[in-house]
Ligand SMILES: NC(=O)C1=CN([C@@H]2O[C@H](COP(=O)(O)OP(=O)(O)OC[C@H]3O[C@@H](n4cnc5c(N)ncnc54)[C@H](O)[C@@H]3O)[C@@H](O)[C@H]2O)[C@@H](O)CC1
């Protein structure tokens with residue numbers, strides 16, 4: 018199972034490479050349209066149902082005309098509503114439309130159909146082939162009104178490539194879009210299938226093979242990926258008999274004041290469950306009794322002064338640190354962050370470790386850049402609010418761009434958390450970027466972010482590269498939540514990790530899904 022996602026431009030290059038290689042564009046369109054018809058019949062048949070195809074002015078519309086013909090041939094009653102007169106179509110779309118022998122309505126009439134009672138002229142099935150990869154501006158006017166009435170109708174919508182109005186590149190809605198129950202796309206998924214709100218609008222996603230060869234990807238070299246185990250499984254070490262706890266890495270978690278001590282405790286337990294050999298919570302003396310009374314396997318160490326904290330990092334062969342969960346937004350946090358970055362080969366900065374620099378983000382970025390330039394592995398795990406505090410100038414950019422620019426600015430791997438977490442490595446346009454798709458809605462619960470920071474720290478402590486550690490942590494976190502029933506709380510997550518880790522360990526068959534939690538998200 019591959020993990021590449023193709024932007025609209027990259028998909029255009031894949032089409033072009035295939036056409037140059039000798040497959041006619043109309044052949045690709047025929048295959049695409051036939052696949053759409055096939056999925057409609059498989060998903061909504063076998064009894065023929067009335068279908069209305071909404072066809073736009075470009076090749077997405079062309080796919081719609083082909084699908085209409087295949088459905089009609091199979092005996093389904095089909096009408097096509099076109100945004101432009103057939104004579105105004107060009108290229109492959111024109112060839113496809115010219116083969117349609119059935120009835121054609123103007124778009125203005127299509128909208129009226131959705132208002133009709135279901136047993137009259139209202140189509141129970143609508144194929145949305147208005148716009149796909151060529152959407153270049155917000156949908157307005159009559160077509161926007163049509164999509165609004167479609168969204169309000171009970172019709173089962175099947176989208177061709179993307180729900181029209183959804184940007185394949187970033188999942189944003191440009192003007193208007195109607196939710197689909199099924200989206201049939203081609204060759205590879207697009208980022209917009211996995212980023213919100215596109216992900217929520219696309220329904221079930223089917224990727225059809227239209228005869229484009231995987232080899233075209235060598236030239237295209239896509240950098241955007243769906244976060245799947247195939248991205249990082251190789252980096253997860255299997256425990257070996259000669260292991261001892263230091264070899265599996267000592268993780269230090271910075272503990273905050275007593276009122277917010279739960280956060281560091283969650284991170285520490287998650288770090289252990291993710292496989293760190295040793296986890297120590299460093300704290301001030303007023304919180305010691307709380308941390309010491311927590312997990313027996315987690316050690317505690319009082320660091321009464323910043324120097325004592327640094328001494329701890331130096332003495333105990335510390336491999337990585339997690340800073341920020343419940344730590345406090347203050348100068349002490351800034352000091353511990355600075356010392357951890359300067360001393361350790363790896364660190365996770367989360368929550369307060371980021372917010373503490375809201376007034377001076379450049380100070381933080383300089384410190385991170387200095388150590389990442391020397392090869393330190395640093396992962397930042399902000400949610401949208403924390404991100405906006407330290408990167409206030411990026412608020413208008415897409416989630417992909419925000420994460421990418423933040424990674425470039427710092428040299429760190431950036432995890433922009435959310436329902437569609439994005440994990441970006443530095444490297445400019447060539448920097449790898451993964452979109453996570455397996456987090457269930459119930460994962461949005463207090464403390465879940467602390468657990469994620471702990472898993473990331475646990476994997477860094479074991480020596481994983483920053484991008485692999487971050488991507489694996491986000492996926493494992495989602496997979497652990499999927500194993501847990503509704504009502505899960507953050508404390509349940511660490512203990513669900515071992516089974517998930519077992520299922521994806523190196524050497525397991527990547528196509529197996531022994532836990533039934535959906536390896537693909
Ligand atoms: N040979 C190929 O390149 C293939 C393309 N395929 C299909 O072709 C699609 C891409 O085709 P196109 O590049 O022609 O693009 P689209 O069909 O998505 O749309 C492009 C057309 O829409 C117009 N347009 C864009 N935004 C608009 C807006 N907001 N309001 C009104 N008009 C707007 C553009 O001016 C252009 O005429 C894919 O999504 C896929 O469905 C498939 O048939 C497979 C093969």
Ligand SMILES: [K+]
Pocket residue numbers: 077145146147148149176177178179180181
């Ligand atoms: K579409």
